[in-house]
Amino acid sequence: MKFMKSNCLEHSIGSMARVLGVSRSGYYKYLNRHKDRSVAPELTNFLQEKWLKSRKNYGFKRLFQEVKKSNLPYGARKVRKAMKHCKISGKQRKQFRPLTTNSKHGGRIAPDLVQRKFHPNEQNRIWVSDVTFIRTSFGWSYLCMILDLYSRKIVVGRFPIVMILSWYVIRY
Structure with missing residues (x-):
């Protein structure tokens, strides 16, 4: 390889590679291997x-x-x-999350009827619900789900475009 490097001006790389029984790609890999790869x-x-x-x-x-x-x-x-x-890397921006709970208000707080006993003995005895904010290309949408705690099945699931207050309180 050193011979090829020193005689590359007098002979073509292809002809020297053929005579010496070396591949041209191997010669070029050899040249690149010895380049200074340190960081400035x-x-x-x-x-x-x-x-x-x-x-x-x-x-x-x-x-x-x-x-x-x-x-x-x-x-x-x-x-x-x-x-x-x-070892330099930038800080990732935190994704925007809407504030969904405001506990500091003078309004009425609903009583805890379940008293954290989440294992009912019969079906349709305890239903729980949640509202989730979902970012879409049209803005924020809301997913409301009602779950039966006994069977763990979704009783009602709605995906409205606009938040409607009556979906929060379901009475029967």
Whole structure:
């Protein structure tokens, strides 16, 4: 391989590979294997400085934008590699969750009729319900389910577009 590298200006790589019984791809792999693959200290210092300045918030996208703004000669792959080497990662944003419970009010609080005894002896004795908020492409929708605790089967399930107060209180 060293012979091929030193004589590549005088002879073609293909003809030398044929004579020496080596594949051309093997020669090129040999050349790439010996390239310096270390991370540039200038880049790592820059990334760490910007990352710490952002209070460890910035991830790849923003750090790469900073590299481009500063006209540093590094591409996306080098920046990712340097971030991995320095153990730099951005903080994930928490997904928005609606506040569903407001216990600090002067309104009436429903009594606990079940008294936390969730194992009834007969069917249709205790029903429980819950309302779940579901984000859709049209906005928030609400899923209301009523469950029989004895059989663990859903008695009623509704998926309305608009929240209706009468779905909260079902009397019979």
